Amino acid sequence: MNKKVLVFGASNSRQSINKKLAGYAASQLEDVEINLIDLNDYEMSLFSVDKEANTGIPELAHQFKVQIKKADAIIISLAEHNGAYTAAYKNIYDWTSRIEKEFWHDKPMLLLATSPGPRGGKNVLELATKAYSYSNHNVVGSFSLPSFYQNFSDEEGISDETLRDDLMQKIQLLQAKL
DSSP states (O other), X not given: OOEEEEEEXXXXXXXXHHHHHHXXXXXXXXXXXXXXXXXXXXXXXXXXXXXXXXXXXXXXXXHHHXXXXXXXXXXXXXXXXTTBXXXXXXXXXXXXXXXXXXXXXXXXXEEEXXXXXXXXXXXXXXXXXXXXXXXXXXXXXXXXXXXXXHHEETTTEEOOHHHHHHHHHHHHHHHHHO
């Protein structure tokens, strides 16, 4: 039976370059079942403890949690808004984290980021790498793709050989954990 890999771009953009990068990375894995989800399918009201007290945790947060639990590994490509997570992703994370203490269940995880600019989402990637290393002791690596539109095409994926090799090393680490 193939291992299941949960894959998403942490953005609610319908044209998300991070979703493209996450899907590309997952497609490089062998003998896996890829579950590429869209965060728009998990849109919820803005988290607050008052809303939680009044209406409870939304069903969509429970559905997102099920996706994590069903996965054998996770690939996330984080979009960067003002140096941090997107509001859409942070909201899903906030709601889902209220379900139980264990969030990622120590699933092997590969963290990615990209942006149109030369830093490639490095701020949010550093933020996530640090935060998730505490809540998931199985983060196998991180990868930043700078200048997405110059270094990626739908036809060939990552065009820069050095960047492609770097990502492939990280993918091999994830593959070894499956």
